Amino acid sequence: ANSTAGPCHTRLRRIVTDPMFDSITCFVILLNAIVLGTQTDIMARDLTGSEPLTFKVLERLFCVIFSIELVLRIWVYRFGFFSHEQWTWNIFDLVIVVMQIIDAVLEEIVELVARSTDGHTEEDLRANVSIVRVLRILRLVRILRVLRTLRSVSELRTIIVSIFGTVRTLMWTMLLL
Numbered sequence: 001a002n003s004t005a006g007p008c009h010t011r012l013r014r015i016v017t018d019p020m021f022d023s024i025t026c027f028v029i030l031l032n033a034i035v036l037g038t039q040t041d042i043m044a045r046d047l048t049g050s051e052p053l054t055f056k057v058l059e060r061l062f063c064v065i066f067s068i069e070l071v072l073r074i075w076v077y078r079f080g081f082f083s084h085e086q087w088t089w090n091i092f093d094l095v096i097v098v099m100q101i102i103d104a105v106l107e108e109i110v111e112l113v114a115r116s117t118d119g120h121t122e123e124d125l126r127a128n129v130s131i132v133r134v135l136r137i138l139r140l141v142r143i144l145r146v147l148r149t150l151r152s153v154s155e156l157r158t159i160i161v162s163i164f165g166t167v168r169t170l171m172w173t174m175l176l177l
Helices: 002-017 019-045 053-082 087-116 122-152 154-176
Strands: none
Touching: 002 019, 002 053, 019 053, 053 087
16 A cells, blocks of 8 residues: 555645646636626525525535645645645635535535425524525635635736725825815
8 A cells, every 4th residue: 555655645746736736726716706706696686595506516516626626735745734835825725615515514404404394483594594694604705715816826916916005095096086
């Protein structure tokens, strides 16, 4: 087993440390943000609150992809994952992926409870509404993962920093006018 672990670990290290791996991960993160934005818009327009199956499948797919990416990074870097030069981003990613998994599990539990109970009391409905709010907040927090892409794209980071730097000046100018 040890003779195959060395070459396997070496191959995985080559894959995970390749800049293309980061580029693909950034692309998937941006795609996830677009899907979340679209999903939020559609669900806001549809007041029934039911989530289309397409979005549910896409959410689970992104959850699996991000979990695999995280496991690969932890496998390759081992304890270095938490002390690597980008350890803060690694912990940020870990928290976001764990929250995404918790979101998926809670969503399944809410659906199972909703299906299994025919008569809902007012307290049950309030509890379900609270859980749904928490789930929506967890989804919005996942969009923060887009911040991770900023470390990979220096030109985009420069543009965003410049925009934020000029906003304060713009606000003062508008106030004076």
